[in-house]
Amino acid sequence: MSNRRNTVLYAGVMDNLVQRVWTYKNKVDAQSFTSKYNLHKLVYYEIYEDAYTAISREKQLKGGPRRKKLELVEVFNPTWKDLSEDIT
Numbered sequence: 623m624s625n626r627r628n629t630v631l632y633a634g635v636m637d638n639l640v641q642r643v644w645t646y647k648n649k650v651d652a653q654s655f656t657s658k659y660n661l662h663k664l665v666y667y668e669i670y671e672d673a674y675t676a677i678s679r680e681k682q683l684k685g686g687p688r689r690k691k692l693e694l695v696e697v698f699n700p701t702w703k704d705l706s707e708d709i710t
Contacts, residue, residue: 623661624695628702630659631691633683635676639667643706664706666695 623632623646632655636642643664649657656662670676683691699705 623656624663624665624702625660626663628663628665630661631665631688631695632656632659632661633680633691635673635680637673639664639669640706640710643709647706663702663704664709665702665704666698667705667709 623634623643624630634642645651646654646656647662651657668676668679670679683694695702
């Protein structure tokens with residue numbers, strides 16, 4: 623998830639991508655990181671068959687340098703389009 627100006631990135635694991643993106647866009651949890659930084663654009667995602675692999679990947683992304691996250695988005699979504707429209 624990112625904000626309008628693409629200056630903040632958030633990575634997280636979710637079991638229902640469509641539902642979770644909806645909660646982020648509608649700021650259901652006003653105290654969350656995504657609400658605080660106005661993260662409403664889905665700019666990158668990966669799908670895994672099991673939670674263990676997904677959580678391992680999340681830790682890898684969160685522990686890695688910002689540059690790597692930016693590169694992932696640039697390859698997957700060079701225009702930084704909101705991909706949530708494509709998954710609903």
